[in-house]
Amino acid sequence: MEDLMQKVISLAKRRGFIFPGSEIYGGLANSFDYGPLGVELKNNIKQEWWKRFVQKRSDVVGIDAALIMNTKAWEASGHLENFSDPLVECKKCHARLREDQIQDSKCPSCKGKEFTKPKNFNLMLKTFLGPVEDAANTVYFRPETAQSMFVDFKNILDTSRQSIPFGIAQVGKAFRNEITPGNFIFRMREFEQMEIEYFVKEEEWEKYFDEWLGEMKQWLRDLGVSEKKLHYVDIPDGERAHYSKRTVDIEYDYPFGQKELYGLAYRGDFDLKNHMEASGQDLQYTDPKTNEKFLPHVIEPTWGVDRSVLVAMLEAYHEEEAPTAEEGESAMRVVMKFPFWIAPVKVAVLPLVKNKSEVVLKAKEVFGLLKERFACQYDETGAIGRRYRRQDEIGTCFCVTIDFDTLDDNAVTLRNRDTMAQERVPLDSLASTIQERLYDKNN
């Protein structure tokens, strides 16, 4: 299992999905950059999420708020006081550790057993706005996207003509000064969230909680995540935040253990109440029918963007025995079986040979045509079998091969990534055939 993690990390680096940030300078504390394929994969996920949960719904609107917020917001939300982890230091090797993550009470570095007393270490990244580095100018990068949706609640209510139930959605970065970041893009200090605050009447919270749980399950199916690796963990009484009547952690069997992927929380009116008291602004909602004023309650589904990418890559990774029908093809192939909609490259256009100008010209013509509609790659280097393997490894859904026959019959070979089945398709209907296959609900 750990092996799978190493294979995915290695493929991610080798093929330009994800590589260490600032790598030529020795990297930077578990930070990562998305490369050419990774950024397309990630954008496909973010854009589908936005389309599904914002644009196609009439009851959800989006925002994009500043990453740095007024410090009073973090006082009101409790983050300034409570958003911390218990930090201890190993007395022997001075490693700094999260007390709650130490297993068997031994230091993971030196096996030492003595630690300093834990102190609360606030996880927010601080900076200074303006020319003087003092307390008055100290501000924080948001540790979650959520609070800006509460702080902007009134502005959105006033301008968007929504009535309850309705949601505010946001996709964006958040920052946590984790004591021990790690596991590739699983825990980074700089990460991205997709989050919705869904405002409801208190008496309807259970109905909408269930509805969003259903939406999250459907999303996971569409992302290609195996049901059997998912755990819907109902957080028991006493372990939930005091204001929450129900919280479900959606956990996944990563190669490094069962850990959090997404979360769904019922937050009551805790946040709006805090911000109303601290700001002195009336954040109540007025029912247009009854004129009743009240603070809405909140259902909060949260998706990690980077974790979505990680899980999608872990699930997609396959090694298969493959027939060696083609020259240069190895008997083993690595294939990223992404659901078609997230695949960074949909189609590769491959001239069978690169030393016949008619074939190459035709291939470029086909490429020109297809790249207007699909994310496409053109590749003419190496034996055709090797090129198929190269495309399999990045999860390209279809390969289109232009050969000598194409010049006569105006048709090409269309190869399916998963079945490796090849069929002859007339150029006239190539784009529409690919379109159909890509958006076939069974894929």
Added chain:
Amino acid sequence: MEDLMQKVISLAKRRGFIFPGSEIYGGLANSFDYGPLGVELKNNIKQEWWKRFVQKRSDVVGIDAALIMNTKAWEASGHLENFSDPLVECKKCHARLREDQIQDSKCPSCKGKEFTKPKNFNLMLKTFLGPVEDAANTVYFRPETAQSMFVDFKNILDTSRQSIPFGIAQVGKAFRNEITPGNFIFRMREFEQMEIEYFVKEEEWEKYFDEWLGEMKQWLRDLGVSEKKLHYVDIPDGERAHYSKRTVDIEYDYPFGQKELYGLAYRGDFDLKNHMEASGQDLQYTDPKTNEKFLPHVIEPTWGVDRSVLVAMLEAYHEEEAPTAEEGESAMRVVMKFPFWIAPVKVAVLPLVKNKSEVVLKAKEVFGLLKERFACQYDETGAIGRRYRRQDEIGTCFCVTIDFDTLDDNAVTLRNRDTMAQERVPLDSLASTIQERLYDKNN
């Protein structure tokens, strides 16, 4: 002219395009949040840019790099030493000012004439990674997207099979601790860039410089920016960075003066050379034909995302005398004449009346149909004329009105935002008619 700025700011706030960040807490030093309409407008711009300059081209690949980079990168790039503004303090009122922005040598607050000696104030936002706030843990948020594309150059070259000329593109946030932010979203401490580093052979730099200048001009036309408000300012010898043989600032006549919008710079091999020396890594490119090794030279076109939004809004804002054909319509209308492709809402569906269930049901059916394909709003509140005005004010391209006749003839009224012309369109062909009009090249 200043008036136009106030009108746009007020509309942006009133209609949920853009409002002050953390507003219920008194805001935060010229920070702004994009609301429901603003985020769609901004996303339309970013996504079209990505489609045009990354996905539809075979010679440009994208990345999305971490916002915090290894400090060695900022040493190598010169930012740590030189990315600063001259900071002075007024001796009378202690206002902190940028020396190069003081006009007539008078303090803008108190008209004082004496200032402290200027000191170099570094504009990068610093923070601390890890549990100790000391020099070793000090890191900086990037002040530009550019450097990560140079730092990642080798990883991208090794994984993307590109050969020169080719480009690396990125859309993302950057941060500058401006001494005097201001002018709405023109100068914020947290802002977004769209940027390309285009790598060429030294002897071909002029050709590609001109090509990118052409691309930027075409982009500005498509964004709806008047030619006559644009200034292509060739930065003269002695004012350019020492490594640049040509830099063009693309400036715009904002209501507050002629100031920078976009930029295009020829940066030579300055950046790759610096990072190669500082990192000790070989960042040279090997010509696949001649096997010659060399450092590519760079053409850098940069687009401000927030400035694109600002200019699009300033250009779109119109006040017009309008015929008062409809009840409740005022003789004056405010209309945001966005190019259709950036408009946050493409179609509004309006039942003529809201108290006839057949009309309302039909309208909801039409809405259900259209919102699968277009960004849609449904509005049944108020007189139809007032609803047209409401949609004009947010730049909705088309209004579809469902009336009593619709129940008989299965046709609706389609109203064009700019001409206000109304035509009867059968429901069968409504979606395709709208599609055609929206993507008609003349709009």
